[in-house]
Amino acid sequence: MRLNQARMNRAVMDPVANVVVERNGAEARMRFIGRWTSDQAAAVEAGASKLTAEAQGAERVLLDLSAVERLDTLGAWVLDRARSEIVARGQEAGFVGLDEPKRILLHEVAYHEFGLKAPVQHSAVVDILSDVGGTVVGAGRDLVGGVSFLGSLVAAFGRMLVNPRRFRITSMVFHLEAVGFRSVPIITLISFLVGCIVAQQGIFQLRRFGATPFVVDLIGILTLRELGVLLTSIMIAGRSGSAFTAEIGSMKMREEIDALRVMGLDPIEVLVAPRILALIVALPILTFLSNLAGLFGGGVVSWIYGGISQEVFLGRLRSAIAFNTFMVGIIKAPFMALVIGMIACIEGMAVKGSAESLGRQVTSSVVKAIFMVIVVDGLFAMFFASINY
Incomplete structure (x- = not known):
């Protein structure tokens, strides 16, 4: 003791x-x-x-x-x-x-033993079928959520038409500058380079058959109907769509969207509508500039590489294309803008409270937007082909 x-x-x-x-x-x-x-x-x-x-x-x-x-x-x-x-x-x-x-x-702080669960063995076929089923269910949920979001957006536009003072013109102009004006250099550069590449490859292949002048038809029709709007939409989906998702997602993480609701403001009217309207206005204009840049790039390469003078190029271009050729690309642009804006805003609203969630939703936004742009382009291609436009 x-x-x-x-x-x-x-x-x-x-x-x-x-x-x-x-x-x-x-x-x-x-x-x-x-x-x-x-x-x-x-x-x-x-x-x-x-x-x-x-x-x-x-x-x-x-x-x-x-x-x-x-x-x-x-x-x-x-x-x-x-x-x-x-x-x-x-x-x-x-x-x-x-x-x-x-x-x-x-x-x-009571201590607990955490034992590792024994992994459950599945056959490869079951895992593949499970993944396919999960993908189909997820696609169905995205479709239902997109339709619901579109309904909310249409209702918001209806309220703004009834009461124009609810529309935030300053916000739309700001996003129009960010989406449209600041996108001009990169979109025109990419379209110019793609036009040069298409012209070079077309001349290289058509020269074997003595049909080099037909490269003008190829450049004009392909650029105005498909390449111009498709390149512009993909660039906007990667540049502006990701920005929209990141901006709205950051606001969701900081509970600013909840604060808007508490103040009696509709996030669709305040955040979504100005962005989507800016996209719908900007994308046809950017598509037009993309078409000009692509045709200019094709004309430069046709002159330098194919020996086609500017007079011959312009004359054959006028005979190869018509007004409907130009309008096909322009008609697609607003629909692609709507798809890009909706996907970007939906993914931004789906962000949870972590940086990992923000990165995941931004990646998902870009991937889904580019995929849907190509799907919409294919649907329009079938539609215009069926009506012979």
Whole structure:
């Protein structure tokens, strides 16, 4: 007893976490001294190891915390882990000398074993079918959500037509500048280069058959009907669609959209409608500029590489294309703008409260928008072919 008392006196003078062991037959009492806190992490782990070792052979182990100066979550978790290890060996163990704060802390940070679940074995065929089924269900949900969002958008436009003061013209002009004016350099450059490539490849292939002048027909029809609007839409989906998703998603993360609803404002009217209207106005204009750049690039390469003069190029271009050839691309543009804007805004609204969710939705927005642009282009191609336009 005198030896234990001496140990207790020395431990009380030392604030470092420590354990004093008292044995009384089949019972072992572990008296914890000092600060069992995170700044004493090494001493806490050493004390826990000493606890489990000294408890060997005892039928009943009492963990006395009455002399602990301070206990935080780390210390409580380590002590409860040691108690769990002793119980797992078939011994009886429990805490004594607890005041209310210590009891609550030990209860909140109680140690649990987390066992790994055995992986469930599936056949490759079942996994493939499961993935296909999940993709189909996800596509169906996206379709239903898109139709619902379109309905909300049409209702918002109806309210703005009834009460024009609800329409935010300043926001639309701002987005029109960002989507339209600032996109002109990159779209015209890409269209010019693609026009050059199409002309070069067309001349290279048609020269074998002595039909080099027909490259003008190829450039004119392909650019005006397909390439101009398709390149413009894909560039806008990657540039402006991703920006819309990131902007709305960031507002969703910061709960600014919830704040708009609390203030009695409709996020569709405030955030979505101006962006989609700006896209619908800007995309036909950008498509027109893309057509001009593509034709100019094709004309330059035809002159340099194919020996087709500017007069011959322009004359054959006038005979190869008509007004409907130009209008096919322009008619597609507003519909593609609507698809891009809706997908971008839907994915932005779907962002949760993490940066990972924001990145995932931005990626999904760009992929879905480009895919749907190509689908819409294919549908229009079949439609115009069926009406011979």
